[in-house]
Amino acid sequence: MSRPLESDQDLIRRDVRAWLAEQERKELLRFITCGSVDDGKSTLIGRLLYESKQIFDDQLEALESDSKRHGTQGAKIDFALLVDGLSAEREQGITIDVAYRFFTSARRKFIVADTPGHEQYTRNMVTGASTADLAVLLVDARKGVLTQTRRHSYLAKLVGIRQFVLAVNKMDLVDYDQAAFDSICTDYCAFAEQIGIEHWAAIPVSGLGGDNIMSRSDATAWYSGPTLLEHLDSVPIDVTSDAEKPFRMPVQWVNRPNQNFRGFSGQMASGSIAPGAEVRVLPSGRTTRIDRIVTMDGNQDEAVAGQSVTLTFADEIDCSRGDVIALASDPPEAADQFEATIVWMADEELLPGRGYWLKLGTQTVTAMIQEPKYEINVNTLEHLAAKTLGLNGIGVAELATDREIVFEPYAVEGASPNKALGGFILIDKLSNTTVACGMLHFALRRALNIHRQHLDVSRETHAHLKGQKPAVLWFTGLSGAGKSTIANLVEKKLAARGRHTFLLDGDNIRHGLNRDLGFTEADRIENIRRVGEVARLMSDAGLIVLTAFISPFRAERHMVRRMVPEGEFFEIFVDTPLAEAEKRDVKGLYAKARSGELKNFTGIDSPYEPPEHAEIHIDTTALSADEAADLIVEKLVGRR
Amino acid sequence: MRALTHLDRLEAESIHILRETVAEADRPVMLYSIGKDSAVMLHLAKKAFFPSPLPFPLLHVDTTWKFRDMYALRDKVGGEAGTELLVYKNPEAERQAINPFDHGPLHTDMWKTEGLKQALDKYGFDAAFGGARRDEEKSRAKERVFSFRDRKHRWDPKRQRPELWSLYNVRKNKGESMRVFPLSNWTELDVWQYIMRERIEIVPLYFAAERPTVERDGLLLMVDDERFPLDGEKPVMRKVRFRTLGCYPLSGAVESEAATVEDIVAEMLLTKTSERQGRAIDKDGGSASMEKKKQEGYF
Numbered sequence: 041m042s043r044p045l046e047s048d049q050d051l052i053r054r055d056v057r058a059w060l061a062e063q064e065r066k067e068l069l070r071f072i073t074c075g076s077v078d079d080g081k082s083t084l085i086g087r088l089l090y091e092s093k094q095i096f097d098d099q100l101e102a103l104e105s106d107s108k109r110h111g112t113q114g115a116k117i118d119f120a121l122l123v124d125g126l127s128a129e130r131e132q133g134i135t136i137d138v139a140y141r142f143f144t145s146a147r148r149k150f151i152v153a154d155t156p157g158h159e160q161y162t163r164n165m166v167t168g169a170s171t172a173d174l175a176v177l178l179v180d181a182r183k184g185v186l187t188q189t190r191r192h193s194y195l196a197k198l199v200g201i202r203q204f205v206l207a208v209n210k211m212d213l214v215d216y217d218q219a220a221f222d223s224i225c226t227d228y229c230a231f232a233e234q235i236g237i238e239h240w241a242a243i244p245v246s247g248l249g250g251d252n253i254m255s256r257s258d259a260t261a262w263y264s265g266p267t268l269l270e271h272l273d274s275v276p277i278d279v280t281s282d283a284e285k286p287f288r289m290p291v292q293w294v295n296r297p298n299q300n301f302r303g304f305s306g307q308m309a310s311g312s313i314a315p316g317a318e319v320r321v322l323p324s325g326r327t328t329r330i331d332r333i334v335t336m337d338g339n340q341d342e343a344v345a346g347q348s349v350t351l352t353f354a355d356e357i358d359c360s361r362g363d364v365i366a367l368a369s370d371p372p373e374a375a376d377q378f379e380a381t382i383v384w385m386a387d388e389e390l391l392p393g394r395g396y397w398l399k400l401g402t403q404t405v406t407a408m409i410q411e412p413k414y415e416i417n418v419n420t421l422e423h424l425a426a427k428t429l430g431l432n433g434i435g436v437a438e439l440a441t442d443r444e445i446v447f448e449p450y451a452v453e454g455a456s457p458n459k460a461l462g463g464f465i466l467i468d469k470l471s472n473t474t475v476a477c478g479m480l481h482f483a484l485r486r487a488l489n490i491h492r493q494h495l496d497v498s499r500e501t502h503a504h505l506k507g508q509k510p511a512v513l514w515f516t517g518l519s520g521a522g523k524s525t526i527a528n529l530v531e532k533k534l535a536a537r538g539r540h541t542f543l544l545d546g547d548n549i550r551h552g553l554n555r556d557l558g559f560t561e562a563d564r565i566e567n568i569r570r571v572g573e574v575a576r577l578m579s580d581a582g583l584i585v586l587t588a589f590i591s592p593f594r595a596e597r598h599m600v601r602r603m604v605p606e607g608e609f610f611e612i613f614v615d616t617p618l619a620e621a622e623k624r625d626v627k628g629l630y631a632k633a634r635s636g637e638l639k640n641f642t643g644i645d646s647p648y649e650p651p652e653h654a655e656i657h658i659d660t661t662a663l664s665a666d667e668a669a670d671l672i673v674e675k676l677v678g679r680r
Numbered sequence: 681m682r683a684l685t686h687l688d689r690l691e692a693e694s695i696h697i698l699r700e701t702v703a704e705a706d707r708p709v710m711l712y713s714i715g716k717d718s719a720v721m722l723h724l725a726k727k728a729f730f731p732s733p734l735p736f737p738l739l740h741v742d743t744t745w746k747f748r749d750m751y752a753l754r755d756k757v758g759g760e761a762g763t764e765l766l767v768y769k770n771p772e773a774e775r776q777a778i779n780p781f782d783h784g785p786l787h788t789d790m791w792k793t794e795g796l797k798q799a800l801d802k803y804g805f806d807a808a809f810g811g812a813r814r815d816e817e818k819s820r821a822k823e824r825v826f827s828f829r830d831r832k833h834r835w836d837p838k839r840q841r842p843e844l845w846s847l848y849n850v851r852k853n854k855g856e857s858m859r860v861f862p863l864s865n866w867t868e869l870d871v872w873q874y875i876m877r878e879r880i881e882i883v884p885l886y887f888a889a890e891r892p893t894v895e896r897d898g899l900l901l902m903v904d905d906e907r908f909p910l911d912g913e914k915p916v917m918r919k920v921r922f923r924t925l926g927c928y929p930l931s932g933a934v935e936s937e938a939a940t941v942e943d944i945v946a947e948m949l950l951t952k953t954s955e956r957q958g959r960a961i962d963k964d965g966g967s968a969s970m971e972k973k974k975q976e977g978y979f
Contacts, residue, residue, distance in 0.1 A: 049950060056946040060873055064685045097952040126822055126837050127971055137840055139821045140814045142867050149686060151865065163842040170844040199844075292699045297732040305728070307696040307846075336730040346684050348695035348728070361703055385842050399847055402703070459845045472851040477844045 046093060047146070066144070069277055070151045072168045073207075074196065075178035076188035077157035080209045082135055084178060084247035085154050086119025088269070091254040092143050095122070106130070119247070136161055138168040147273045157188060162195070162432040163385035166477060169196045170463070173277050174203040176268070181214045181244075185227045191418040197235050198381060198434070198479065200450070200457030203275050204232070204240035207268060212246045216259040234421055241275075243268055281456040282345040286370040287311030287319070288448075288461060290401035291363045295350050303334055303350040304359055306402070309460035311367060312344040313351070321357060322364045322446040323374040329354040362403040364446040364461070372461060374444040375483030381436050382409065384429035386468070386475035392428060393565045395599045396475065397467035398441060401460055406442040406602065409466075413437060428562075429476075438484060442602055450479035469595040470649060502582035506540045510579040511676060512604050515588045516597060516651065517614035518643050519629055520621040522660050522668075523588040526614060529669035531586055537677070542578055543586040544571055559640045565596055572600035579608060584676070592642045594649040607679075612672060613654035618643045620661065687874055694721075694862040695728040696846060697825060698809070701860050702735050704850035705807035708860075711796075712738040712757070712765070714750040715925045716882050717811030720871050721862055722757070723880050725809075733762030739808070741799055742769045743791035745780060745927035747904050753883050768799035780929040781909055787927070793976055797833045800857065807850070807858040815867045819971035825864045831855040835974045872948065876941045886944060888921040888936040899932035923948070 051059045073081040089095055095103070099122075107118040121130060129136050135156040143150050153168030169175065175196040179189055193204065206228050214220045225242045232240055243252055244260050245268055251257035252267045266274065288309045295303035313319075313330055320327045333340040334350045343349045351365065359365070366372055384390055390409060398407035412435035415426035429435050450462030457463075457479075466476040503510050513530065515523040524545055531543045550557070554570055557563040568591050575585045591597055601609045621643070622630040633641035640646045651657075656675055658668045684692070701708050710725060712718050725734055740754055758765030773790040780787040800808060814821045824840050826848045841849055850858060863871070875882060892903045892915035901908075902922075903915045908929065920933035921944070938944045 052946050052949050056942050056949070059949075060876075060945065063869070063873070064687065066686065068686055068689070122818075124818075126819060128838060136838060137822050139818070140865070141821060142815050164840070167842045167844060171846075292696070293703045293729075295729065295732050301731060303731075305699055307692055334731070336727045344684065346689055346692055348692040348699070350730070397851065399849065401847075402700075463845050463847065465842075465844055465847050465849060467849055467851055472849070472853060472856075474841045474843075474849045477842065 063144075063149075066147065066149050067277060068149045068151065069174060069272060069275075070153070070172045071174040071176055071272065072138075072153045072155050072165075072172045072196070072201075073176045073178060074155045074165055074169070074192040075157055076180070076183075076186045077134065079157060079178040079180045079183075079189075080120075080247045081157060081178050082120035082122075082124050082139075082154055083118075084176075084207065084209065084245070084253070085141060085152055086122040087247045087250055087253055088152070089122060089141060089143055090117075090119060091250060092145065092269070134158060137164045140168075145269060145273050150272065155192075159188060159191070159432060162191070163383075165192060166195055166199065166383060166385070169199045169201060170459070170477070172196075172201055174205065174272070174275060175201045176205045176207050178207050178209050179224055179228075181208050181210045181217075181220050181224065184224045185231065187419050189228075190231055193231065193237065194235055194416075194418045194421075195383070195434070197237055198383070199463075200459065202239060202278075202456075204237055205268065205271060206240060206242040208242060208244050209247055211244045211251060211257075211260065212249050216244070216251075216257075218260075218262045221263075239275075241265065241271055243271065278456050282310045283312055285310035285345070285455075285458075287313045287317070287365075287367040288372060289313075289349075289351070289365045290403070290446075290460065291359060291361055291365060292402050294360055301352070302356075303352045304365060305348070305350045306365075307348045307460075308343060308345050309401070310345045310458075312342055314342045315339075318368040319353075319365050320368040320371045321359045322366055322371055323444045324358060324363070325371075326357045327368045328357050362401075364401065366446075372446055372448045373483055374446045376441045376444045377438065377484040378441075378447070379413075379436065379438050379481040379484060380464075380478045381434065381481065382412070382429060382466075382476050382478040384431060384433045384435075384476045386473060387431055388468075388475070389431075390429040390433075390476070391562050391565060392437075393562060393569060394593075395442075395469065395595045397469055398439075398445075398464050399467065400445055400447060400462075400464035400480075403445045405445055406599065407439050407466065408599075410438040410440075436481075439478075442599075447480050447483070449482055451481075469598070470593075499580040499582070502580065504582075506582040508539055508582065508584065509608070509679070510582050511584045511608050511610060512575045512579055512600075513584065513586045513610045513612055513672065513676070514575075514591070514597065514600065515586065515612045515614055516591045516654075518616060518618060518621045518648055519590055519641070520624050520626050521614040521616035522665055523590075523614045525665050526658065526668050526672070527586045527588040529665055530672050533669055533673045534584060534676075537673075539584055540582065541584045541586060543588070544575060545587075546589045561640070561646075565593070568593075568596040568600065572596075572603050575600070576603045579604060590642050590648070592646065592648045594651070597651065610655040610672075610676070611651050611653075612656045612658060613651045614658050614660060614668075615650070616660045687870065687877060690866055690870055691724065691727070691874070693846070693865065694724045697848070697860060697862040698725050698728040700848050701807050701809065701826075701850065701858070702729070704848075705858065707803070707805050708736040708807040708809065709739045709766075709800075709803065709805040710734075710736055710809040711811070712740050712754070713811065713926075714740065714746065714754050714757075714883060715811070716871055716875060716886060717813065717863060719880050719882050720866075720874055721809060721811045723878055724862060734764075736809075737764040737766050739766045739768060739799055739803075739805075741792060741795045742767050743787070743795070743927050744769060744774070745787075745791075745929060747883070747885055747902070747925065747928045747931075749883050749885050750925060753881070766799070766803070768795060768802070770795035770798055779907070780927055787930075788973075789976075793973065800833065805857065806852065807860055809860050809862060811863050812861050813863050813866050813868070813871070817970050819974060823861065823864075823974070825861055826850060827859040827861065828852065829857045829859060833857065834976065835859075837971065837975070868948065869945070872941060872945045876945070883925060885922045885925060887940070888919050888938045888943075890917045891920050891933070892916070893918045893920060893933060900934070901931075902928055902933055904928040 106121045139154045155165035155168040221244045245252045289306045292306040331352045331354045392411045395406040412426045414423035415435040448458040448461040578585045632638040633644040824843045894913045921936045938947045
């Protein structure tokens with residue numbers, strides 16, 4: 041916790057309520073410390089906490105004993121140990137993950153995030169930066185501006201930080217030399233200008249010695265600017281800009297305790313709202329008026345950006361989680377194709393074409409990312425050609441979502457960024473880890489202008505002419521599981537019943553439509569995407585389509601399922617144990633894969649993700665191919 | 681236009697976190713430990729879902745060694761309309777009569793860490809709210825708001841999910857779970873200020889009163905019931921209060937005159953020691969003990 045300033049202690053003794061009221065009026069500044077490894081970030085924060093008397097006696101005692109054990113400062117106190125809270129960090133003397141610490145000055149409250157300098161942990165630096173107003177960028181006076189200094193400046197600017205401090209640290213090690221300081225400032229100035237950082241201040245400091253942190257240093261008589269704390273205390277912060285934008289509230293949760301109450305709960309992203317205001321629910325576009333702003337403390341006359349509220353409407357209109365309630369006269373756009381900057385944060389690289397969960401505000405959709413237009417070299421700011429993005433790669437790419445999302449461009453010239461409706465994360469569908477974050481630039485116009493051609497002969501007409509209900513029977517399973525065999529039998533049985541069918545077989549498609557594709561993960565995804573599109577077109581034509589593809593990834597099967605109208609997609613899991621399939625090895629492929637001749641073979645050196653909710657599960661160790669085919673036909677014909 | 685105060689902003693953020701969890705988790709639960717942080721968290725939850733009742737139960741992982749005053753408040757809270765309170769006791773710890781006097785660190789491990797894991801598994805909870813704050817302890821300062829736990833409830837501090845803006849990734853596979861900390865960005869002072877502002881009921885042990893105490897290992901312990909083995913010691917009536925509450929044999933009291941929340945705040949502001957100082961639990965295992973406990977599945 042943060043302790044009061046010594047000068048306040050009298051007031052606390054006399055009138056604690058008055059003192060607390062003063063605390064309530066203090067502004068909050070959230071900042072990060074960043075920069076390269078060993079530039080002294082943790083030490084600087086430890087020093088700030090120590091000098092602002094935030095450390096309790098028992099913590100100081102622990103720090104002294106820790107310093108002797110793990111410290112890097114000999115007999116002296118190692119302030120970094122105050123912030124490096126993980127044992128791996130103390131052992132290695134590095135920062136792995138961001139630590140949040142709290143302290144107070146006479147004017148402000150501070151939440152400081154100490155972020156790691158290692159490139160490997162950049163994602164944790166971005167985590168800290170995403171909620172900060174200001175970045176303190178540390179530079180070692182002996183080393184000057186390094187790649188990591190530039191990378192962190194770039195990322196901080198990218199996520200919308202507008203105030204920067206260049207803390208030239210370890211001045212004691214260059215004898216407080218003004219020329220060294222000036223030369224670093226000149227260097228940084230050029231870079232700051234290039235990336236559009238408008239507000240930055242340079243301060244010569246020593247975290248170890250405490251120079252120019254809380255108190256002015258005699259050793260830098262040539263420096264006339266503020267100390268670090270003075271600067272943090274006086275730098276302007278934008279507290280009202282979100283409130284001045286038009287009203288938007290992403291709906292988090294529908295509050296429905298009984299038949300008589302239906303409220304929409306969420307945190308207001310921007311603007312203000314009062315009962316009677318006309319609002320629009322997006323993406324549906326329906327309008328109504330706000331009836332009440334409901335809280336446990338009674339109905340409110342007004343609510344502003346940042347507040348978590350529950351709104352009720354004057355009319356009964358549809359609204360659910362993921363929708364955005366906005367000012368009717370000035371609503372945000374909805375679209376399904378965008379350009380965005382993406383920061384990749386996972387070890388596994390971006391797979392263009394693969395479906396990822398995209399979460400933006402309270403909306404979660406499936407998104408496919410195109411090959412990046414370019415990757416950014418953060419050192420030179422050059423645009424490099426790229427086919428993908430690897431760990432810590434930053435690039436610009438187009439992406440498409442499977443349905444429209446309500447959004448606003450992240451970055452706004454001269455104003456605070458639209459974090460709530462412009463920032464998103466990408467989540468891997470299998471591991472569920474957060475693999476990237478991104479910032480939307482704009483919607484691609486073609487999403488607005490290319491409308492689907494209306495067809496006079498509808499899919500219903502096609503189906504009616506054939507006297508059947510279309511379907512896609514999607515057989516999935518290991519190579520040699522029996523997919524093609526069973527699919528063939530099913531098609532024969534359906535044809536015998538006068539059904540119009542077509543079988544898309546993996547090998548045949550690869551000889552034609554998909555002969556340009558190989559067996560890399562990305563190509564396999566594209567292979568399935570094309571087959572899915574063809575199957576969908578054929579089902580639009582009224583056919584019962586059978587497909588026999590290994591289709592090893594859940595994400596892609598899910599993607600195809602989303603292409604086909606509900607109730608028409610049948611995932612059929614042809615379940616044969618790997619050992620059994622390998623024993624059969626009809627095409628001799630397993631042998632080749634085992635010998636290393638064939639790479640990326642499913643089941644051997646590439647995973648197969650079994651379906652979790654297949655419509656039909658065929659256990660080939662219990663059923664013959666013919667029995668399996670009968671079972672499938674029965675299910676299909678039996679459906680309503 | 682109304683400007684939001686610091687407490688208003690903290691409140692709004694916590695409510696956002698609570699709602700996000702309820703919207704995305706299958707079976708959330710709130711860990712209710714009866715202390716002041718739990719009281720604040722519960723109050724925030726009532727606000728978040730008003731006028732609906734709490735959309736999740738409260739879970740108290742009992743050690744049977746809490747203060748009597750704590751059980752009294754727990755039962756009162758659990759009896760309120762619209763509140764479902766589950767109490768879980770590790771049957772193995774109960775069978776072996778594990779206690780803090782004879783079993784040392786095993787007491788916390790079996791009753792709390794194991795008890796918690798058993799309870800979460802028994803009911804199939806996939807998201808559990810906890811009242812931990814980042815200002816409490818240095819490994820907590822490192823933890824995400826949504827803290828991912830594997831099938832064995834373990835925390836991996838080196839592989840935390842990035843957590844951008846206020847976008848929380850609540851997705852997980854079957855058997856995996858989340859610990860969610862709505863009070864992450866609150867300080868101890870914020871908690872007290874909020875208790876004062878919202879008039880939240882807390883256990884009377886936070887206020888100074890004459891209580892029977894003995895001094896052991898530098899801690900002032902309260903003799904709360906007849907199970908306290910007295911080693912020839914005579915309990916002395918002292919005017920004391922508690923800064924944090926846990927099992928009574930593990931919670932150190934401080935001598936105090938603070939009779940109101942204002943007094944408590946003033947006293948806390950002028951003290952020179954941290955709130956966790958009176959807790960024996962943080963110390964066993966050296967400077968990394970909390971981190972280690974968390975990795976094993978403790979909150």
